[in-house]
Structures are given as structure tokens and as C-alpha cells.
Amino acid sequence: MKKIRITCIVCPIGCKIVANKKDDKIEIVGGNKCKRGEKYAIDEILHPKRMVTTSVFVKNGEYPLVSVRTSQPVPKEKVMEIVKEMKKISLEAPVKCGDVIVKNVAGTDADIIATRTVNSIPNSV
Amino acid sequence: MNEIYVDLAVIGGGPAGLASAISAKESGVEKVVVIDRNSWLGGILPQCIHDGFGVEEVGKSLTGPEYAEMYIKKAEEKGIKFMKETMVLSFNKKLQILAVNKKGLYTINSKSIVLATGCREKTRWHALIPGTRPSGIYTAGVAQSFINLYNIMPGKKVVILGSGDVGLIMARRFTLEGAEVAGVVEILPYASGLPRNVVQCLEDYEIPLFLNHTITLIEGKERIEAVTISKVDENMNVIEGSEKRIECDTLLLSLGLIPENEIAKTARIEIDDLTGGAVVNQDFETSIPNTFAVGNCLQVYDTVDVLSIDAKTAGKYAGEKLVYGGKEKFNCIKVVPGNGIRYVVPQKIDRTGKVIISLRVRKPGENLTLVIKAKNKEIFNKKMPWVNPANMVRMEFNVSEEIFSYESIEVELK
Numbered sequence: 001m002k003k004i005r006i007t008c009i010v011c012p013i014g015c016k017i018v019a020n021k022k023d024d025k026i027e028i029v030g031g032n033k034c035k036r037g038e039k040y041a042i043d044e045i046l047h048p049k050r051m052v053t054t055s056v057f058v059k060n061g062e063y064p065l066v067s068v069r070t071s072q073p074v075p076k077e078k079v080m081e082i083v084k085e086m087k088k089i090s091l092e093a094p095v096k097c098g099d100v101i102v103k104n105v106a107g108t109d110a111d112i113i114a115t116r117t118v119n120s121i122p123n124s125v
Numbered sequence: 126m127n128e129i130y131v132d133l134a135v136i137g138g139g140p141a142g143l144a145s146a147i148s149a150k151e152s153g154v155e156k157v158v159v160i161d162r163n164s165w166l167g168g169i170l171p172q173c174i175h176d177g178f179g180v181e182e183v184g185k186s187l188t189g190p191e192y193a194e195m196y197i198k199k200a201e202e203k204g205i206k207f208m209k210e211t212m213v214l215s216f217n218k219k220l221q222i223l224a225v226n227k228k229g230l231y232t233i234n235s236k237s238i239v240l241a242t243g244c245r246e247k248t249r250w251h252a253l254i255p256g257t258r259p260s261g262i263y264t265a266g267v268a269q270s271f272i273n274l275y276n277i278m279p280g281k282k283v284v285i286l287g288s289g290d291v292g293l294i295m296a297r298r299f300t301l302e303g304a305e306v307a308g309v310v311e312i313l314p315y316a317s318g319l320p321r322n323v324v325q326c327l328e329d330y331e332i333p334l335f336l337n338h339t340i341t342l343i344e345g346k347e348r349i350e351a352v353t354i355s356k357v358d359e360n361m362n363v364i365e366g367s368e369k370r371i372e373c374d375t376l377l378l379s380l381g382l383i384p385e386n387e388i389a390k391t392a393r394i395e396i397d398d399l400t401g402g403a404v405v406n407q408d409f410e411t412s413i414p415n416t417f418a419v420g421n422c423l424q425v426y427d428t429v430d431v432l433s434i435d436a437k438t439a440g441k442y443a444g445e446k447l448v449y450g451g452k453e454k455f456n457c458i459k460v461v462p463g464n465g466i467r468y469v470v471p472q473k474i475d476r477t478g479k480v481i482i483s484l485r486v487r488k489p490g491e492n493l494t495l496v497i498k499a500k501n502k503e504i505f506n507k508k509m510p511w512v513n514p515a516n517m518v519r520m521e522f523n524v525s526e527e528i529f530s531y532e533s534i535e536v537e538l539k
């Protein structure tokens with residue numbers, strides 16, 4: 001049995017939750033001020049997920065970069081791999097906010113989506 | 126000199142400026158112009174590429190640029206005019222704005238002005254760190270703009286002073302970009318950023334957080350080479366012998382934000398020393414009639430969501446005042462912070478009906494009561510299960526006519 005401490009991030013109080021883990025069974029010992037913390041702690045111990053936000057190069061754009069994010073949170077251990085993959089990409093302007101840049105990134109089912117519009121140079125100042 | 130005539134001019138095209146411009150337009154104002162020195166709209170948001178914006182307002186966790194885009198689109202649809210790459214230099218009590226851009230100097234004659242100039246980051250001088258003055262020391266937000274807007278990496282081995290949210294987010298950003306973050310140094314016994322950011326930006330990447338520590342020396346001639354960190358006691362005095370030297374080529378400062386009011390000061394608007402922003406009434410009107418202050422130049426907000434809600438209130442009221450004269454006015458009473466309260470906004474009230482009071486408490490606590498008093502008589506109270514200086518408190522308060530028989534009301538924490 002392993003004792004795990006989790007900081008709940010569901011609300012700004014940030015309770016320190018203590019849980020015991022035995023194989024795939026989680027037992028909440030305490031520390032959470034409400035029920036939501038329990039669910040968060042269990043998810044966080046069994047399948048921690050994170051949203052990835054980074055940026056991608058753009059050629060001939062008004063800015064050299066376009067910011068991007070994953071369409072949904074991805075398994076935590078995939079974060080670095082996705083960021084590295086994004087470094088290899090170079091797009092051609094214009095890029096529109098909401099454009100899908102990569103589908104099913106790193107086999108996670110999540111897409112990479114542009115979060116800003118970058119016009120091509122002739123349109124800019 | 127170029128002369129322009131508008132109904133309402135908004136100084137600053139960040140979320141606060143855009144939100145108030147949109148609601149002014151919606152209340153029937155014809156000519157609304159937003160002036161910004163940047164070549165883009167959205168203020169600081171395009172560089173905040175992480176998510177977490179809009180959760181309370183639109184129920185989705187957007188990134189900064191997406192949140193900005195939502196408002197930019199709406200502003201364009203409403204027919205609001207923009208003057209980008211235009212720096213406002215000053216304005217006066219006649220509501221004439223002096224501005225400059227590549228085409229020259231402008232006088233913008235307006236009937237109403239909304240100040241939405243945002244905030245600035247505190248610098249090394251606010252923390253009084255001894256040592257040399259090498260290059261490689263940046264505020265966290267400047268480093269954020271280098272990396273996220275201009276594709277410039279400021280350094281490879283980083284120490285961060287201050288655990289504010291921008292600093293925490295930059296700790297993660299530097300790590301993802303392949304740099305090493307040697308640690309985040311915080312003088313308080315707790316992180317000042319959100320728990321969410323401590324978990325996702327530091328703990329995920331095993332970045333050390335040195336609580337009760339500060340930087341006591343900066344070394345380096347041309348470029349920063351190392352910092353010395355020291356432990357502090359409960360009175361924040363440095364403990365001799367606790368020094369630890371950390372080599373680095375970059376130091377980021379994340380020491381907090383202060384309202385930017387250089388332009389407000391040119392018109393001698395009354396400033397509140399407690400907030401660093403303008404003194405306003407419940408509809409965000411300043412000491413100069415028909416001049417309003419919104420967003421982080423008024424008070425530093427926790428989230429952009431609440432900031433936009435207030436900016437909309439201000440824009441709506443500014444618009445209504447131009448279109449039909451606004452609501453009935455009473456003599457002005459003061460709202461003063463009492464026991465346990467660091468500041469309150471608004472600082473004055475001059476109409477009846479629903480008003481929202483924002484405030485910050487002095488220290489964390491549990492099971493307390495917020496009380497509004499007029500001449501020692503309690504007229505309102507609200508139970509608070511928990512309070513924290515990092516979380517702005519908002520309370521809705523219904524102003525009745527009796528209140529105007531007093532000179533002031535006081536808000537306190539019991």
C-alpha cells in the first residue's frame with residue numbers, strides 16, 4: 001500500500017488530500033473539504049491528464065509564432081513528446097484561430113488547434 | 126495636429142477596454158474608438174498562451190489568445206473603430222486626448238473616456254536585491270512575451286524570484302522549451318500563485334519551490350552568473366548561515382502587478398493609494414465626470430472573467446449616461462476599509478440599487494463575517510467560510526436611500 005498526497009485544484013481552497021493506493025484501488029483517507037476532491041484525487045492518481053499549450057513556427061506571417069493547444073487534456077506522460085513534435089512543424093501564414101494543425105497527435109485522440117490568428121505579411125502593417 | 130471627434134474613447138485595447146467598448150456600443154453610443162499602442166488587440170492576453178481563461182464567464186477553459194479573439198470579433202462586428210499603434214500621451218478635464226502614431230499627433234475630442242491601460246510588473250527595485258547589475262534579469266512577463274510572441278529564448282538555466290502565477294507559468298514554459306529551472310524562490314511561507322499552477326507548473330516537472338527564502342545576492346559582470354538564496358525567519362529577516370549559491374544565466378522576477386496609471390495622472394484623476402488605481406463610484410466613474418476606469422489599471426483582478434464583467438458594467442453605464450443622462454444621483458458617500466480589510470472598490474457610492482463591492486482581506490482566515498457598518502450600526506453582513514488575500518472577495522449589496530444620510534460606510538471583517 002502506498003500513501004499519496006494530492007493537492008486538489010478543483011477550487012481555489014486547494015485542499016491537501018491524502019489517499020492510499022493498493023494496485024488499482026484508491027482509498028481516500030481525508031483532507032478534502034468536499035466530495036469533488038475525492039473524484040479529482042482518484043482521477044489524478046490513476047489517469048493524470050494535462051492540457052498542452054505551446055507554439056508553432058509560422059512562415060511569412062505577421063508574427064513568427066502561432067499559439068496552439070490540444071483539443072482536450074492528454075495523458076501527462078505524453079506532454080513532452082507533443083511539445084517536441086510541435087517544434088518540428090512549420091506552417092505557412094495565414095493561420096486562423098481554431099484551425100486544426102495536427103490530427104490525433106501522438107496517438108492521444110486529441111488534435112492540435114491554433115489559438116490565435118496570424119495573417120500573412122501583406123495584410124499586416 | 127489631426128483633430129478627431131468621437132463619442133466615447135477607450136484607452137487600451139486589452140480585454141477590459143474591449144469589453145467596455147462593446148457594452149457602451151450596445152447601449153446606443155454611436156462613435157466608439159479603442160486606442161492601443163500595440164499593433165494587435167487583446168492587450169497582454171496573446172502572450173498568455175496557457176489555458177484557464179473564461180472558466181467562470183463562458184464555462185470553458187480558453188487560452189489567453191482565444192479569450193481575446195472572442196472579444197475582438199465581437200468588437201469588430203459591433204462596428205467599433207480601432208486606432209492601433211497609437212500611443213496616448215495625456216488627456217485633460219475637457220476630455221481631449223493627446224495621442225501620437227506614425228502619421229503624427231492627434232487630438233481626440235471625446236464626450237466620455239474609459240481608461241483601460243492595464244498593469245505593470247514590479248521590478249528588481251521593488252525587492253531591493255543587492256549585487257551587481259548584469260544582463261539576464263527579466264520580469265516574468267517580459268520573458269513570456271520573448272518566448273511566446275517573438276520566439277526568443279532568454280536563457281538556459283533559470284531561477285525565478287516570486288511565486289506569482291506568471292512566474293509559475295513561466296517555470297513550466299522554460300522547462301517545455303528545454304531550459305532548466307533551478308528553482309522558484311518565495312519569501313512567504315506559501316506560494317502566492319494558485320494551487321493549480323503550483324501543481325501543474327512546478328510539481329509536474331519536479332521544480333523546487335524554496336518557501337521562506339529570498340535572493341540576497343546577484344553575481345555576474347556582463348551576464349548574470351549566480352544568485353545566492355537565503356532563508357528568512359517569521360519576521361522575514363535573513364537567517365545568517367543559510368545561504369545557498371545557485372548558478373544560473375537568467376533570473377526572472379515574478380513579484381506581482383501594479384496598476385498602470387501614468388495617463389490617468391496626466392489629468393490629475395484622484396488615485397487610491399491602497400489599490401494604486403483610480404477612486405471610482407459603483408459604476409466605475411472616476412473623480413473626473415464621464416471618465417471611467419476599468420480592468421487592471423483600476424485594481425489587479427484575480428481572473429480576467431471578473432475583470433470583464435466589471436468592464437461591461439462600466440461601459441454600459443458610460444453609454445447610458447451619454448445617451449440619456451444615466452440613473453438618478455444622490456450625494457456621494459465614501460466606502461472605507463475597516464478592520465481586516467486591505468482595500469475596497471468602489472470607494473464611493475452615489476446611487477441606490479444593486480452594487481457590487483470588491484475587496485481584499487489582510488490575511489487568511491476561516492469562519493468569519495464581512496460586515497458593512499454606518500456610524501457603528503450594522504447594515505449588512507455576509508458569512509465567509511474562508512478568506513485569503515490572494516482571492517478577491519465580491520459581495521452584492523443593495524443600496525437604499527437611508528444610506529445617504531451618512532457620510533460614509535465601513536466594511537470590516539469579524
Ligand SMILES: Cc1cc2nc3c(=O)[nH]c(=O)nc-3n(C[C@H](O)[C@H](O)[C@H](O)COP(=O)(O)OP(=O)(O)OC[C@H]3O[C@@H](n4cnc5c(N)ncnc54)[C@H](O)[C@@H]3O)c2cc1C
Pocket residue numbers: 136137138139140141142160161162163167168169170173178211212213214241242243244245246265266267269290291294382385388419420421422427428429432
Ligand atoms: C505578464 C502578465 C501575465 C499575465 N498572465 C495572466 C494569466 O495568465 N491569467 C490571467 O487571468 N491574467 C493574467 N494577467 C493579468 C492580465 O493583465 C489580465 O487578465 C488582463 O489581461 C488585464 O486586462 P486589461 O485590459 O486590464 O489590461 P491589458 O491586457 O494589459 O491591456 C492594456 C492595454 O492598454 C494599452 N495601453 C496602456 N497604456 C497605453 C497608452 N498610454 N496608450 C495606448 N495604449 C496603452 C496596452 O498596450 C495594452 O494593450 C497577466 C498580466 C501580466 C502583466
Ligand code: SF4
Pocket residue numbers: 008009010011012013014015032033034035036037038
Ligand atoms: S476538495 Fe473541495 S473544497 Fe477542497 S479544494 Fe477540492 S473542490 Fe475545493
